[in-house]
Amino acid sequence: MLRFRPILMTTMAAMLGAVPLMLGSGAGSEIRQPLGYAIVGGLALSQFLTLYTTPSSFSISTASPGGRGRGRRVKTRPRRPHPNALPQASGPDFTQSVEGRSY
Helix, strand or coil, X not given: CCCHHHHHHHHHHHHHHHHHHHHCCCCCHHHHHHHHHHHHXXXXXXXXHHHHHHHHHHHXXXXXXXHCXXXXXXXXXXXXXXXXXXXXXXXXXXXXXXXXXXX
């Protein structure tokens, strides 16, 4: 719900901006009206798909039938160094102060 309002406001602003194309009259309006309908219809459809079908498909895909899904954790092995890896550099600790100066 945190992102619902900005998403809805952006889509509504774009849709309301296309309303004059839909309702316009005058010279060339028969060319611009289908563009307005396409913009408003496309934005309404994409809003529906974004806000309703995406979260529901996510919750369906993460459901836990038979122990799988959201509650399952993947077991990982501890990482071993590569056989050709260079040894870790060991040198002076530069985080300490040198000759009384603090860095």
